[in-house]
Amino acid sequence: xxxxxxxxxxxxxxxxxxxxxxxxVAAHAPAGLRWALAGRDPGRxxxxxxxxxxxVELVRADVTDPGSLATLARRTRTLVTTVGPYLxxxxxLVAACAEAGTDYLDLTGEPEFVDExxxxxxxxxxxxxxxxxxxxxxxxIPHDLGVLHAVTVLGAEGxxxxxxxxxxxxxxSGGTFHSAxxxxxxxxxxxxxxAARRRVEPRPAGRRSRAVLGRPGRDPELGYWLLPxxxxxxxxVARSGAALPAYGSDFRYSHFAGTRTLRYAAGGALxxxxxxxxxxxxxxxxxxxxxxxxxxxxxxxxxAKSWFTVDVLGEGDGRTVHxxxxxxxxxxxxxxxxxxxxxxxxxxxxNPPTAGQVTTAAAMGDALTGRLRMAGIRFEVx
Numbered sequence: 001x002x003x004x005x006x007x008x009x010x011x012x013x014x015x016x017x018x019x020x021x022x023x024x025v026a027a028h029a030p031a032g033l034r035w036a037l038a039g040r041d042p043g044r045x046x047x048x049x050x051x052x053x054x055x056v057e058l059v060r061a062d063v064t065d066p067g068s069l070a071t072l073a074r075r076t077r078t079l080v081t082t083v084g085p086y087l088x089x090x091x092x093l094v095a096a097c098a099e100a101g102t103d104y105l106d107l108t109g110e111p112e113f114v115d116e117x118x119x120x121x122x123x124x125x126x127x128x129x130x131x132x133x134x135x136x137x138x139x140x141i142p143h144d145l146g147v148l149h150a151v152t153v154l155g156a157e158g159x160x161x162x163x164x165x166x167x168x169x170x171x172x173s174g175g176t177f178h179s180a181x182x183x184x185x186x187x188x189x190x191x192x193x194x195a196a197r198r199r200v201e202p203r204p205a206g207r208r209s210r211a212v213l214g215r216p217g218r219d220p221e222l223g224y225w226l227l228p229x230x231x232x233x234x235x236x237v238a239r240s241g242a243a244l245p246a247y248g249s250d251f252r253y254s255h256f257a258g259t260r261t262l263r264y265a266a267g268g269a270l271x272x273x274x275x276x277x278x279x280x281x282x283x284x285x286x287x288x289x290x291x292x293x294x295x296x297x298x299x300x301x302x303x304a305k306s307w308f309t310v311d312v313l314g315e316g317d318g319r320t321v322h323x324x325x326x327x328x329x330x331x332x333x334x335x336x337x338x339x340x341x342x343x344x345x346x347x348x349x350x351n352p353p354t355a356g357q358v359t360t361a362a363a364m365g366d367a368l369t370g371r372l373r374m375a376g377i378r379f380e381v382x
Contacts, residue, residue: 005075008035008343009059011093012082014044017107017137019051020336021082026054028340028375030348038072063092073100078347080105080339087113094121094132101128103346107339109139109232112186115193118357119200126356133363136342137335140236141360142166142310142377143255145369146325147237148361149312149379151247153323156316160248163214164237165222165258166229168308168330207249209241214254221313221322224258231255240361248316258311303329327377334377341371 010025012018025035037045040062049056059075061068063083073079073096083089086108097104098121108114114134125132135141143164150162211234219226234255241247306329314321327334342360345351349367360368373379 004077006034006036006057006077007347008033008078008080009038009072009076010035010080010082010343011038011061011072013037013048014039014041015082017332017336018082019048020332021080021340022048022054023052024336024340025343026052026056029344033344033348036076063089066092066096069093069096070100073097073102076102078103078105078343080343082107082339084108084110085113086110087116091117091120095124098122098125098128098130098132101130103131103133105133105136105339105342105346107137107139107335108134109137111232111235112190112193114232114235114357115190115197119193119196122357129355131346131354131363132357133342133346133360134357135232135236136339136360138308138330138338139231140233141338141342141368141372142308142325142327142330143233143312144236144240144359144361145365145372146310146312146323146379147253147314148240148244148365149325149369149381150314150321150323151244152366153381154314154316154319154321156248156319158248158317159250159252160314160316161252162312162314163219163254163256164233165219165224165226165256165311165313166233166308167224167258169306204242204245207245207247207251209238209247209251210253211235211238212252212254214256219256219258219313222258222311224260226256226258229255229257236359237361240359243359243362303333306330306333308334322382324380324382325377326380337375337377338372341375342368345371 010018010022013022022037029035036057036059037048038059038061039045040060042058042060045058049058059072061072069092079093079097079102081093086106087110090106090108090113094104094117117132121132147162147164151160154160214226214228216227234253237253241251308327308330310325312323345364345368351364351367354363369379
């Protein structure tokens with residue numbers, strides 16, 4: 001792809017998380033990286049460029065104009081988008097990248113979108129050589145790469161059972177909240193998309209990899225009360241397990257939120273249940289969405305106080321492992337860092353030969369883990 005104009009193009013830099021991602025790339029891009037900002041409003045893009053003090057090109061492109069996206073995809077090696085909800089805005093960019101053989105990354109946590117993109121564009125991307133990598137932020141990098149690290153340390157060949165326990169202090173991003181509302185209101189469509197994918201997706205030969213719904217209760221090793229989390233993370237982890245033989249002959253993964261007291265666990269269960277119920281009622285869903293606007297976020301001082309941990313505990317071949325991934329503000333700062341480092345890794349590093357829709361573990365694996373460690377996200381064996 002040396003004949004392309006850019007190494008990386010960031011689509012959506014005028015939004016809050018997109019702006020943080022652009023700032024990270026501007027501060028950490030190696031000398032000679034050819035990157036650009038793209039969007040539908042050149043004036044707002046110019047304001048972002050001026051704020052960054054970066055000498056980057058601006059490219060006008062609009063998700064409602066497929067021709068502009070096709071041209072954009074043909075000009076770059078990697079296209080990164082922070083524009084969601086992805087079920088509403090994402091497919092034109094995926095389609096353009098799959099056709100052009102351009103690598104694609106996003107921040108989606110929407111299972112329906114990911115499944116539909118697999119059914120519609122995975123084969124095209126395989127043929128063109130494009131790597132379509134979804135969920136490159138807090139959904140789902142700490143969980144996906146944390147489990148990969150635990151699997152590597154464990155080194156089991158037989159059945160492997162793992163659980164991930166996430167704890168966080170910080171604000172949920174507006175984009176994540178709107179995506180969650182949308183998904184909660186579309187349970188039948190989500191099931192249909194998952195079923196359509198199962199009909200066409202090949203299974204690994206001679207082995208299994210599954211996301212298993214865990215039971216609420218108290219974790220004997222961590223001492224936390226566990227609440228099963230209905231997120232995209234366990235699905236992503238299971239797909240990495242299906243793609244990589246190192247996950248053993250029969251890999252099982254369960255995903256939880258962890259709280260220190262039973263009272264918080266019960267409150268969390270009621271809160272998630274109430275949100276799922278409210279999302280079924282259109283006026284209530286729209287009212288809730290208006291209370292958490294997209295494109296905005298907390299100030300730097302508040303983000304500096306935020307944190308996350310993901311504990312991965314597993315066993316296989318008679319051995320056990322405990323890996324912890326931890327960092328700062330999960331909803332904004334660390335998510336922007338993860339997305340930007342994913343783009344740099346996918347574009348510049350030596351990675352496994354893959355194509356089509358792939359997970360971060362399958363597409364980048366240890367190379368991305370190493371980058372994130374250098375960037376301050378901790379991967380520890382306890």
